[in-house]
Amino acid sequence: MASATPAVRTGRLTGTRASRRTWTDRIMRSVAALAAVACVVPLAAVLIFVTINGLAALNLDLLTRPSRAQGIGGGAEAAILGTIQMVALATLIAIPFGVLAGVYVNEFSSRRSARGVRFAADVLVGVPSILIGVFVFTFLVLPFKQYNAFAGSVALAVIMIPVIMRTTEEILKLVPGTLREASLALGIPAWRTVLSVVIRTGLPGILTGIMLAVARAAGETAPLLFTALGSRLVNVGDFSRPMDALPLFIYTNARQPYELQNQQAWGAAFLLLLFVLTVNVLVRARTAGRRAQ
């Protein structure tokens, strides 16, 4: 693009073009930065309001008393105990399935079936959690004509399984193949190699995945609506009856027309958020550290 055109003219032309390009560059970069800020604003807003309203509603009654009829107070004891029990049982159900499926995909399967299982897990994660609730309702509530906490636990387990499977598999992928070879070379059978070498090496990572799944299950409401149903009574240990959970407690109390009930919803939301975010912060801080190394 040289010779015939006078040098000065070319220079001026490219000059305006260059400045337009720099301006576009600057503007688009600021737009991108603004977008990132816009993503963080809702997080801050939720955290601030839940903390302020939640702390105001938090007292010993909320933690230690069962809830009572509309408008006269009580607490979230039934909900707290219910969440602990149902999530615990769900975790016990989900761990063997999730971890073993992860082991299968990474250690035993052909590449094709590994892709299939992984794909199924990803799609299962995308199934709306309320449909998991309806699904479990059809075979654990409908035949017995009784809402029950066991159905709630199974629904939560269905949500946890693909999460645990995917994290397990990701972690086992990082276990060096030489460890497996060394173990097999010593004549240790495959099952023992997987249990005592592969899983043992990946254990911290697997536990991390399980903790994230627990935090997710503890916050789920929709799968419990038609399974555990919720209850005002404290239920310890009877999984054949309805049981309350913190998310259900928040949902029902938020819908009440009474100020006191709404405040209790905020208090319970603060407790739930505190638990979920603590787990997430601890776990992600650890994994971020590991990734950086």
Added chain:
Amino acid sequence: MTHLTLTARSNRGAGRFADRLFRGSSRLAASVLVALLILIAVLLYLNSRLTWQTFGLAFITGDTWDPVAGIYGAFPFIVGTVLAAGIAVIIAAPIGIFTAIYLSELAPGRLARPLTFMIELLAAIPSVVIGLWGVFILAPFLRGTVEAWIVSVFGWIPFLGGPAYGIGLFSAGIILTIMILPTIVTISREVIGAVPTSQREAMVALGATRWEVIRRAVVPFARSGIIGAVILGLGRALGETMAVTMVIGNKDAIPSTLFDQTQTIASKIATSFSEAQVGIQTSSLIALGLVLLVMTVIMNVIARLLVWRVAGPVAGE
């Protein structure tokens, strides 16, 4: 896939048995996972057969939901679901994509890391907590500001007229925007991260500005994956339940304005299921669920295939 697939077998009988047992049970666990997906579809279909037999495909196009008259049609809820999710995607897609670009291409590491972390935290907040915040804080705020402004400036356009209640379709769309942003950002970021550095270097060597590198080298390379991320967000928006149920107003009707109270499939199931009479009413609600399942699974399959094409099986979410 650098690992060694275990093929060595033990010679001793007991060892071989244990091996087989362990292999078998891990295969069983994996097939349970796949079976669950099929079982969900099958059980939802079997338990909604009554509805499909009674109404056939007219169930999907029917616009009346009247338990007293025994007439069930899913159309208003399908419209509500699509509208709420549509609003969310229209707002969340540009913000999410720009954020992903900022985090992976522009932001210095000491800024990108905490920002990514915070966006992941947003994804971890339980839906019911977002809903509580939506009912008591966001909806009243929107009613007084954004909604009032839209009504006063664009109110003459039929779909944008008042009255604006705060609780309604628009608030549900905004809540969903917040909830799908992390999905779009996280997946887009992974996909953009998978773009080879050589692509960028070539553009830089030609004298391109950073934006031109992004616009002409990075985004085109990652395009199908970014579209996948947006569809994944759409899938999540279609099925999101609690927060939407709490702010959408729960009125069984096709909305006539942007601010009207309406109902999505998920919110209809959430509010009506436990009081429904077992029989045609429960069956119709489960049929609604099946419609939603088909919608979300299609979205998820398309999205995952697009994302996998660019970045391989990323952990995601």
